Amino acid sequence: MYEQASHALLNEILHDLSREIGKYRLRHFYTRLGANFYAIHSLFRLLYGERDDFKLQMVRLVETLALRYIERAPQLRKSDLARERHYNWFLDQKWVGMALYCDRFADDIRGLMANLPYLQELGVNLLHVMSILDCPPDNNDGGYAVRDFKRIDPRLGTVGDVQELAACLQKRDMLLVQDVVVNHTSEEHEWAVRARRGEKTYQDYFYIFPDRQIPDSYEESMPEVFHQTAPGNFTWNEEMGKWVMTVFNTYQWDLNYHNPQVLIEMIDIMLFWANKGVDILRLDAVAFLWKKIGSSCQNEREAHLLLQLMKDCCQVTAPGVLFIAEAIVAPAEIAKYFGEDAINAKECEIAYNATFMSLLWDAVATKNARLLTRGVGNLPSKLERATWLNYIRCHDDIGLGFDDNDARLSGYDPLQHRRFLVDYFTGRFPGSPARGLPFGDDIESGDARISGALASLAGLEAALEAGDEPLVDEAINVILLLHGMILSFGGIPLLYYGDAIGTLNSLEYLEDPSKANDARWINRSRFDWEKAARRHHSGTVEQRIFTALKKLIGLRKQTAAFADFDNRQLLAVDNPHLFVFSRTDPCNPRSRVLVVANFNGKAQPLALDRLRSAGFFQGSMMRDLCSGYRVEAVNDTLLVPPYLFYWLVE
């Protein structure tokens, strides 16, 4: 019965639309609109059905989809069709990502284009380019407080340059990932400026209140994100004489999705970038999209409905474009951002695997894989056509977001254990070689977070300073071990710029007052091209890391078992220092890779009986893809060297 209402409305809309845009070829658009309209209409009604202007807003939404479709360039439409045909294209093992700041890596967009050969040399073919949109010069949260969503920072280039970058990447079979900061705007965004001037239309784009009454009710159940630097979730605005919801920094105004106009604007922005050739949209802070008094205002059901709507709309206009969910939330919540049902409730094809990230760091600090193995074993299952973004670290802090119960079952008190991890990675724990900084430091609430460059957290900085060669070797092995995991786990590995050449902490941010109180900048240094040049000088740290990573990336691309088709099996082993799983070639069940990783500083024995029963080690040897050597079991035991991993094949 709802279908009928939906069909009737669709007919009406199409009738009106065809008068305006009938002269365009819209065959594919109509097909996709027909296929998705019932979902779009139903979701829109769930969210906005009570409003008097419901139908008007619905029509506006469809108009937006149509107008952006008309604008979509022929080669992008062609790519849409190709990706619809080969809909699993992004699950292939060939994709290897990197996140970088345009300005810190290469000054501007043209510079980035000129430096693509560096990325290709390493084997990277998916590029998350950060911080290119127009933001205020100071209060910009590293590019996440956007002043104009459709304009590029003039110091970096123009929208035309982004189009050129996209085309240039496409020629090299590389993908472009662009942020859409869906949750908030900069206080300098036109909507916020006009809201401040008193325009009701734009005040309705945000959560704005005349006094503390409603803000206080919200605060009762709302946690704080940047509690040290931006306590509270509301900021007083003198000009309006009102309170504005600002969950992140005081200058980041939360958008109010209770207003359908906000959603339509944001979908328009997403499609704007899709039409500039962006392949993947990284939707920032999606867990926060819906605020409701009495809730934590995170992971609300409506946030999921909004994402479903965004996905359905994008499928109508730009079906080749994928979404990444940036939801750094509890393990059980993250997987929900894939959607809970591929037919009725799909959301983002890709999600940050923050659980795996935090578990990997746990294994580094504890030097065992107990919690890692348990946490990975309890990782919620995801939809078939969805994949993880596996990363060791990104531009943000490292949140220790593993499941408390998993920690308990691994023998830890969650609070104590997080305290230990923060101590370990900030070097306060005796013997720890790590050089990180605490971030937020709200250890009581269990929200422990850390900043620091990967190499410095892994001990390279301390080892180099001490001139201790064995410790340098060890740190390099840890760096490679972590990369070995994200490259083979299943999903798209996302490297962080600088990590392939062992970039250390950078303290330059302390001199900039707009950054000095945000420790995440320790890990956002200018890419040092002189250091990068040393990747070609044999024996340097840069060369050792870069060459090894390049090789691993190459191997990943050749290994069909590393594609992500739910073809990973975690293997329980007796030695807690070892993390062991197998990957199976989806097209050839007999072709498998056994991944064995030792997180301990001592060589660890692996008894073969269990592996044998899982079908591995039928003889006494297997071959390690990484070294090319045969690995031999002695007395039915394999000895895995410290901080080393194998990718074993029969």
Ligand code: OTU
């Ligand atoms: C994101 O991260 C961005 O990656 C950050 O760089 C931004 O500062 C932030 O949003 C605001 O735009 O708090 O510490 O999922 O963990 O969204 C990182 C919840 C962050 C948050 C995540 C956020």
